[in-house]
Amino acid sequence: MIPAVARRCCLQFITAVLAAGGVVDGHADAIGDWTIEQWGTISLEGRVFLNSPKREGQHSSDFSATAKPTVYIEFPQGSFTFTPYFRIDNADEKRRLIDIQEAYFLQFGSIGDSAWELRLGIDQVFWGVAESNNPVNIINQTDLAGHPGGEQKLGQPMIHGTLNGDWGILDLFVLPYHRVRTFPGEAGRLGVPVRSDSGGITYETSRGKRNIDLAARYGHTVGPLDFGISYFKGTSREPALLPDFPLKQQYNLIRQTGLELQFVQDAFLGKAELIRRRGFSGDGTSHSAFVVGGEYSFYSVLETSADLTLYAEWNQDDRREKATTPLQNDMFYAARYALNDVDDTTFSAALIDDLDYSTQTLLLEFDKRLSDSAQLNLELFKFLDTDPVDPQTGPISQDDYVAINLSYSF
Amino acid sequence: MQTRSETKRVMWQKKVSFSGSGTACSIRGSVASAAGIHRVWPTMLSAGLLVLTGIFFIAEAGAQSAAEKGMQIARDAYAADDGFENFTADLTMLLRNKQGQEHKRNLRIKVLEVKGDGDKSLFIFDNPRDVKGTAMLIHGRRDQADDLWLYLPALKRVKRISSSNRSGSFVGSEFAYEDLGRSEVKKFTYTWLRDEPCGSMSCTVNELRPTQKGSGYSRQLVWRDTDELRIWKIEYYDRKNSHLKTLTNGDFKQHRGKFWRPGQSNMVNHVTGKSTELVWENYDFGARLNKQEFSQTGLRRIR
Numbered sequence: 001m002i003p004a005v006a007r008r009c010c011l012q013f014i015t016a017v018l019a020a021g022g023v024v025d026g027h028a029d030a031i032g033d034w035t036i037e038q039w040g041t042i043s044l045e046g047r048v049f050l051n052s053p054k055r056e057g058q059h060s061s062d063f064s065a066t067a068k069p070t071v072y073i074e075f076p077q078g079s080f081t082f083t084p085y086f087r088i089d090n091a092d093e094k095r096r097l098i099d100i101q102e103a104y105f106l107q108f109g110s111i112g113d114s115a116w117e118l119r120l121g122i123d124q125v126f127w128g129v130a131e132s133n134n135p136v137n138i139i140n141q142t143d144l145a146g147h148p149g150g151e152q153k154l155g156q157p158m159i160h161g162t163l164n165g166d167w168g169i170l171d172l173f174v175l176p177y178h179r180v181r182t183f184p185g186e187a188g189r190l191g192v193p194v195r196s197d198s199g200g201i202t203y204e205t206s207r208g209k210r211n212i213d214l215a216a217r218y219g220h221t222v223g224p225l226d227f228g229i230s231y232f233k234g235t236s237r238e239p240a241l242l243p244d245f246p247l248k249q250q251y252n253l254i255r256q257t258g259l260e261l262q263f264v265q266d267a268f269l270g271k272a273e274l275i276r277r278r279g280f281s282g283d284g285t286s287h288s289a290f291v292v293g294g295e296y297s298f299y300s301v302l303e304t305s306a307d308l309t310l311y312a313e314w315n316q317d318d319r320r321e322k323a324t325t326p327l328q329n330d331m332f333y334a335a336r337y338a339l340n341d342v343d344d345t346t347f348s349a350a351l352i353d354d355l356d357y358s359t360q361t362l363l364l365e366f367d368k369r370l371s372d373s374a375q376l377n378l379e380l381f382k383f384l385d386t387d388p389v390d391p392q393t394g395p396i397s398q399d400d401y402v403a404i405n406l407s408y409s410f
Numbered sequence: 411m412q413t414r415s416e417t418k419r420v421m422w423q424k425k426v427s428f429s430g431s432g433t434a435c436s437i438r439g440s441v442a443s444a445a446g447i448h449r450v451w452p453t454m455l456s457a458g459l460l461v462l463t464g465i466f467f468i469a470e471a472g473a474q475s476a477a478e479k480g481m482q483i484a485r486d487a488y489a490a491d492d493g494f495e496n497f498t499a500d501l502t503m504l505l506r507n508k509q510g511q512e513h514k515r516n517l518r519i520k521v522l523e524v525k526g527d528g529d530k531s532l533f534i535f536d537n538p539r540d541v542k543g544t545a546m547l548i549h550g551r552r553d554q555a556d557d558l559w560l561y562l563p564a565l566k567r568v569k570r571i572s573s574s575n576r577s578g579s580f581v582g583s584e585f586a587y588e589d590l591g592r593s594e595v596k597k598f599t600y601t602w603l604r605d606e607p608c609g610s611m612s613c614t615v616n617e618l619r620p621t622q623k624g625s626g627y628s629r630q631l632v633w634r635d636t637d638e639l640r641i642w643k644i645e646y647y648d649r650k651n652s653h654l655k656t657l658t659n660g661d662f663k664q665h666r667g668k669f670w671r672p673g674q675s676n677m678v679n680h681v682t683g684k685s686t687e688l689v690w691e692n693y694d695f696g697a698r699l700n701k702q703e704f705s706q707t708g709l710r711r712i713r
Contacts, residue, residue: 115702
């Protein structure tokens with residue numbers, strides 16, 4: 001039933017897009033040694049909130065549309081990638097966004113047996129191994145208004161050099177510009193209002209957003225073990241929220257050391273991420289956080305082609321009740337059932353169990369391809385229990401939602 | 411299911427060690443020395459033992475030669491492909507179900523030969539469009555499980571994944587991971603079965619049994635032509651030894667005057683009635699591929 005409706009809806013949407021855009025067609029052209037390619041995704045999302053809002057004026061549903069096209073130009077020994085990102089939202093103006101996710105030149109070559117790469121411009125970089133949370137992932141700012149999960153990121157201006165040899169991979173970063181985190185607005189959900197006007201944002205450094213941040217990561221694979229050691233020195237991506245109404249954002253100078261470990265043994269993956277961060281709260285103190293756990297896969301379940309993967313991860317932040325993450329001491333249990341059919345149909349369920357409070361959160365997700373270019377994603381976010389004294393989840397305890405997302409890729 | 415296949419493996423190992431020279435020799439040796447001590451034994455009995463030993467010997471030689479011949483075919487075929495250095499190719503997969511509905515997948519493939527170890531391979535997806543730029547990096551290993559990484563372009567994430575899912579379906583097709591890539595000689599035991607005519611050629615039929623755990627098959631029957639050792643057909647038998655799938659290759663072309671590759675492959679699943687056709691195009695054996703392309707940084711550069 002749903003796929004049929006979705007398919008019809010998608011076709012109309014695609015027709016509308018094609019008619020409007022006229023040029024929406026992923027393809028490649030070659031001009032001499034140059035190749036120009038374009039691709040991207042357009043999606044429509046509706047969210048319905050299941051409970052009456054905590055604050056007056058908050059909406060009970062919203063509708064958003066996003067577009068993320070990429071133009072890729074390849075030339076001898078290099079390339080240029082450009083990916084703008086557009087989001088409109090009918091209910092929350094703070095969710096409206098124009099961002100440049102990627103706009104960088106890449107050059108690469110080799111020195112003897114090692115390879116080098118240089119990226120200049122705006123790019124995205126992911127560090128981490130865990131599923132529930134990636135405390136080591138620090139290069140890009142989080143687009144929290146885009147998705148409460150925090151995986152959606154903003155483009156980051158950078159000079160990024162890479163050396164890669166039999167001895168491992170070394171990445172060096174110069175990050176000359178600070179991006180401000182996005183938060184849902186006063187009418188938006190999930191979250192409390194956070195000021196994003198210039199008066200509501202303060203920096204520890206007098207250079208403000210023009211401070212030059214530095215970062216480095218060394219990673220290597222030794223047999224079944226992948227590891228990464230990283231260091232970041234500069235303005236924190238996560239703001240300290242100053243008690244005011246609406247809350248103000250304070251960005252302090254931090255030094256963060258990170259460690260990532262991943263171990264593979266047959267169908268088991270063991271994972272750990274650990275950070276030590278100094279300076280976040282501006283009073284010279286340090287804190288640590290980690291996530292440790294693993295996943296185990298059962299293949300060809302019940303003699304079908306489906307796989308079942310079970311996850312368990314323990315998150316902790318040593319600031320505990322003063323932590324700025326809801327995962328201050330939480331277990332994450334999840335199961336992912338992938339049918340491995342032509343539509344890549346996947347069911348996921350996750351339970352986040354707070355070990356300090358009685359708060360329990362359920363996440364359900366369903367993914368399916370509707371055609372070669374259309375996909376459906378359904379999501380449920382629901383508190384099974386909310387602890388009135390839990391400081392991290394109190395403000396969003398009313399924000400259970402279901403979301404339906406239809407995407408068209410070209 | 412696991413227990414059953416483990417039992418099968420153990421049974422098979424027993425069979426191998428029985429026909430293997432070590433055990434058979436020691437049995438023969440003890441019989442002979444016993445005969446030597448008891449000189450009083452009638453000549454008739456000695457003659458009988460000799461005959462028995464002879465039968466043992468012939469039986470063993472026959473078994474060995476089938477295993478050795480099978481192994482030799484695999485070695486020769488592997489050696490015939492040695493020195494290809496690297497190649498790139500475009501692959502179209504046509505996934506068909508019993509009702510004849512068709513789904514298309516487009517991939518680019520890059521393979522780098524590694525001297526003294528398994529090959530390194532890159533699979534890059536172009537279609538369906540939602541997985542455009544998704545890539546899989548495989549570092550083949552001669553004696554142990556392969557290393558596998560997946561690149562997810564939307565998250566810019568390189569993820570190490572388990573390679574123990576060798577029997578799992580590759581992107582929903584009728585090909586399992588273990589059906590792809592060059593088979594390492596050491597990962598199977600062999601029994602040459604027969605030579606027989608196949609079309610206008612003569613084919614040798616070789617039985618392969620996996621030595622590593624995690625395979626979805628109890629055995630494979632491989633038809634290679636005796637001239638060029640090209641694989642024309644493979645029958646796959648599942649863990650319960652029933653005929654699961656058949657692969658047929660065709661439209662072979664020789665590259666750089668040496669390396670044969672099929673232009674078209676078809677895998678039929680006899681249980682589900684589904685099939686997957688592979689169409690290989692734009693083979694390029696002259697590509698200059700750097701081994702650093704087959705690394706995690708190489709993965710991040712993929713478009």
